[in-house]
Amino acid sequence: MRNALGLMLASVGAAAVIAAVWFWTSSPRVELAAPGTVSAPLAERLAAATPGKPLAARDDVATTAAIPEKPIAPSQKSACANPDALGVARVVVIDTTGGPGFGFEHFKQLDFLADKEVVLTFDDGPWPGNTPAVLKALDDECTKAVFFPIGKHATYHPEILKQVAAAGHTVGAHTWSHANLNTKKMTEQLAKDEIEKGYSAVKLALGAAPSPFFRFPELQHGPAAMAYLASRNVAIFSCDLDSFDFRAKNPEQIINTVMTKLDKQGKGIILMHDFQKHTAEALPVLLRRLKAGGYKVVQMKAKAPLQTLAEYDEALIKDMKVPVASTRPVSSVVQTVSE
Numbered sequence: 001m002r003n004a005l006g007l008m009l010a011s012v013g014a015a016a017v018i019a020a021v022w023f024w025t026s027s028p029r030v031e032l033a034a035p036g037t038v039s040a041p042l043a044e045r046l047a048a049a050t051p052g053k054p055l056a057a058r059d060d061v062a063t064t065a066a067i068p069e070k071p072i073a074p075s076q077k078s079a080c081a082n083p084d085a086l087g088v089a090r091v092v093v094i095d096t097t098g099g100p101g102f103g104f105e106h107f108k109q110l111d112f113l114a115d116k117e118v119v120l121t122f123d124d125g126p127w128p129g130n131t132p133a134v135l136k137a138l139d140d141e142c143t144k145a146v147f148f149p150i151g152k153h154a155t156y157h158p159e160i161l162k163q164v165a166a167a168g169h170t171v172g173a174h175t176w177s178h179a180n181l182n183t184k185k186m187t188e189q190l191a192k193d194e195i196e197k198g199y200s201a202v203k204l205a206l207g208a209a210p211s212p213f214f215r216f217p218e219l220q221h222g223p224a225a226m227a228y229l230a231s232r233n234v235a236i237f238s239c240d241l242d243s244f245d246f247r248a249k250n251p252e253q254i255i256n257t258v259m260t261k262l263d264k265q266g267k268g269i270i271l272m273h274d275f276q277k278h279t280a281e282a283l284p285v286l287l288r289r290l291k292a293g294g295y296k297v298v299q300m301k302a303k304a305p306l307q308t309l310a311e312y313d314e315a316l317i318k319d320m321k322v323p324v325a326s327t328r329p330v331s332s333v334v335q336t337v338s339e
């Protein structure tokens with residue numbers, strides 16, 4: 001009896017959510033309600049005065065202030081069906097001019113998270129099985145993350161990376177081959193090649209430009225690569241909280257590591273790997289634990305996409321032996337003119 005009543009209440013709740021989403025997206029107010037950005041005026045002026053020049057100050061982060069996530073259009077099947085979902089509490093837009101750094105393990109300047117706020121990040125994908133499982137866990141909780149795929153993996157499994165982007169997650173990059181960019185034999189040119197080829201591979205897989213977000217393999221921040229990324233206006237992501245999921249013996253260990261560190265630190269950018277099986281297995285429970293602990297997810301988006309370099313795009317297409325026409329979206333090749 002109680003179960004039947006619960007089911008009925010859940011159905012009524014779901015119907016109310018669907019009606020609210022329909023009302024919201026069909027209403028003329030929707031354009032007015034699109035997230036506006038509140039940015040640092042000084043950074044804006046500097047950027048306008050010296051286009052293309054990196055900023056010395058790293059206070060150039062634009063954030064949306066307490067604006068709810070843009071409502072999901074009814075045509076997108078991902079409308080949240082879970083009334084108790086973790087969801088997304090806040091969406092922030094990052095102005096990556098000058099290559100700002102995020103994550104207290106390496107960068108202390110941009111402390112933009114409030115108490116109990118977390119950012120979910122996943123490295124090393126896309127990978128069959130694990131990445132789709134991570135996507136499902138995130139989707140079940142109607143929440144969003146930032147992904148840092150490896151270029152090579154993106155060329156192996158472009159269809160999986162496309163699913164990541166289609167689900168509304170932010171996609172940056174994590175080099176071409178996961179090379180350590182902080183070794184003696186890593187020249188400036190090799191570091192540039194790793195970075196740019198990685199972005200071109202992500203672009204080729206997605207058929208769209210990636211976000212100018214970057215995470216160094218093994219969090220090894222080479223100084224030359226740091227300077228290069230700054231010149232390319234790419235934001236660098238370290239982390240506040242490493243899940244050490246790659247060496248966890250089971251999913252429970254990942255959940256315990258993350259929750260123990262979070263309860264101590266109170267907030268943070270969480271580093272995980274969609275490449276890892278245990279992470280994929282841990283995620284449904286971990287996301288429930290975050291919800292139960294009163295944590296709120298902040299989604300990070302880039303203000304503008306990264307312009308990949310044509311020479312790397314072309315070299316990659318040549319290497320991959322991809323026919324040039326296949327890089328064009330279908331809609332630019334085939335158009336319905338009458339039906």
Ligand SMILES: [Zn+2]
Binds near residue numbers: 123124174178216218
């Ligand atoms: Zn990695």
